[in-house]
Amino acid sequence: MATSPWVFGWDQLIGIANAGAVCFAAFIAYRGVDKWKEERVQIRQFELAEEALALMYRAQEVFDYIRNPGSFSPEGNTRPRGENEPEEVTKDLDSKFIPIERINSEQEYFKKVIDIRPGIKAIFGEDKSEPLDKILELRGNIIVAARIEVPLIS
Numbered sequence: 001m002a003t004s005p006w007v008f009g010w011d012q013l014i015g016i017a018n019a020g021a022v023c024f025a026a027f028i029a030y031r032g033v034d035k036w037k038e039e040r041v042q043i044r045q046f047e048l049a050e051e052a053l054a055l056m057y058r059a060q061e062v063f064d065y066i067r068n069p070g071s072f073s074p075e076g077n078t079r080p081r082g083e084n085e086p087e088e089v090t091k092d093l094d095s096k097f098i099p100i101e102r103i104n105s106e107q108e109y110f111k112k113v114i115d116i117r118p119g120i121k122a123i124f125g126e127d128k129s130e131p132l133d134k135i136l137e138l139r140g141n142i143i144v145a146a147r148i149e150v151p152l153i154s
Contacts, residue, residue, distance in 0.1 A: 048119050052132065055113055059135050062109055066102045066142060076101060079150060096149040099142050110139060 076094030078101055085093075103110075113135050120129045 045123055048116070048123060051112075052116055052120055055109075055116065055135075056131055058109065062106050063138060066099050066106065071095065071098050078104075093150050096146060099146045100150070103139060103143060110136070 076097045079094055079097040081090060113132050117129045117132050120132065
């Protein structure tokens with residue numbers, strides 16, 4: 001006697017249960033990968049925010065150092081000198097050049113500030129980079145003020 005292909009038996013039920021279990025496992029795996037990706041994005045956001053915050057806290061130290069009125073004897077001597085520049089003029093211009101020299105010594109810090117800004121803008125929005133923009137603006141203001149006091153030798 002021939003069996004009808006539409007008759008269900010235990011083999012067919014077990015096959016359907018296995019297919020269902022595979023689909024369920026695939027769904028769980030897909031959700032797990034989604035959660036993992038979401039966690040990675042959140043971790044990256046946290047790391048970026050932490051780095052930006054550390055740079056902001058460091059800004060106070062950097063600008064305190066740059067604007068410190070005290071100086072050591074070799075500071076300022078990297079300034080280009082004019083021909084036949086009198087000694088008293090040299091000392092005065094060297095002392096006014098110290099902030100620029102100190103800014104140059106902190107180039108690594110300012111490079112980090114410049115490098116992190118695009119990531120902050122991309123992840124958190126344009127307005128969230130304003131504190132970092134302010135750091136670079138302050139640096140520029142100090143350079144301009146020092147350049148007014150110390151003319152460039154050409």
